[in-house]
Amino acid sequence: MIREIEVKSALTKSGLRELDYSLNPYLGCRFSCSYCYARYFSPREVGERWGEVILVKKNLLEVLRKEVKVKRKGVVGISTITDPYQPVERNFRLTRESLKLLLEGGFRVSIQTKSPLVLRDLDILTRYRERVDVGVTVTTMSPEEARQIEPLAPLPQARIETLKELKENGVEVWMFLGPVIPGHNFFGVLEEAGKIGVRVIYDVFNYYPGLPFRSVSKNTWKQLEEQIRKMCEELGVQCHSEQEDWIYETKRRYNTLF
Ligand code: SF4
Numbered sequence: 001m002i003r004e005i006e007v008k009s010a011l012t013k014s015g016l017r018e019l020d021y022s023l024n025p026y027l028g029c030r031f032s033c034s035y036c037y038a039r040y041f042s043p044r045e046v047g048e049r050w051g052e053v054i055l056v057k058k059n060l061l062e063v064l065r066k067e068v069k070v071k072r073k074g075v076v077g078i079s080t081i082t083d084p085y086q087p088v089e090r091n092f093r094l095t096r097e098s099l100k101l102l103l104e105g106g107f108r109v110s111i112q113t114k115s116p117l118v119l120r121d122l123d124i125l126t127r128y129r130e131r132v133d134v135g136v137t138v139t140t141m142s143p144e145e146a147r148q149i150e151p152l153a154p155l156p157q158a159r160i161e162t163l164k165e166l167k168e169n170g171v172e173v174w175m176f177l178g179p180v181i182p183g184h185n186f187f188g189v190l191e192e193a194g195k196i197g198v199r200v201i202y203d204v205f206n207y208y209p210g211l212p213f214r215s216v217s218k219n220t221w222k223q224l225e226e227q228i229r230k231m232c233e234e235l236g237v238q239c240h241s242e243q244e245d246w247i248y249e250t251k252r253r254y255n256t257l258f
Pocket of ligand 1: 031032035037038081082114150
């Protein structure tokens with residue numbers, strides 16, 4: 001079910017230190033990943049029927065148009081709660097139009113998605129490539145595992161192709177390996193990152209009651225992290241955990257643009 005809503009603000013202050021603002025054109029996400037904890041930060045009807053109810057911010061562009069004129073320039077994460085290129089974007093195009101407004105207005109944009117639909121916006125991404133980066137999430141290279149945990153999201157190979165095409169077009173890309181789920185084929189993901197030559201940000205699975213996986217213990221995570229780092233080294237892949245200061249440094253570097 002798709003329902004349109006009105007909002008009072010478009011850019012919200014981000015809780016992530018590498019970002020200044022978050023922009024979420026949609027609430028709810030059709031990709032329906034089983035590990036997704038965005039449901040706990042969403043309106044009740046969206047969270048309870050995760051993947052089935054999508055709220056579209058119908059006046060988002062009107063509000064954003066005003067905000068880009070008055071807000072301090074900075075880095076905007078699109079999206080931080082749900083996927084900005086989920087199927088509803090095909091018709092509503094709020095992500096595309098927001099991108100234009102932000103980039104024309106002098107902001108920097110950091111996108112994260114699982115969808116090849118981002119390639120539709122290559123014209124904008126390449127025009128402003130010095131102020132854009134795109135992260136594509138890949139949690140496993142096994143289509144069977146992906147179907148179990150990310151039932152309606154594009155398959156892993158399609159995401160790899162997306163990364164390749166973005167990179168070939170000169171767009172700054174990164175791969176998000178997260179959450180790392182023990183027993184899943186995430187080493188295959190790192191191999192693909194090595195072949196394309198993209199940096200990887202990895203992250204642990206965050207457990208919330210009701211989600212189908214258990215948190216890993218500190219020790220298990222330490223071991224997994226060691227394995228990931230070792231493999232990255234062997235493959236020549238630049239690899240960072242989400243918590244590392246390196247991302248913050250990236251933001252600091254970009255802030256010198258403003
Ligand atoms: S694509 Fe992202 S936001 Fe959408 S359900 Fe999956 S994890 Fe959640």
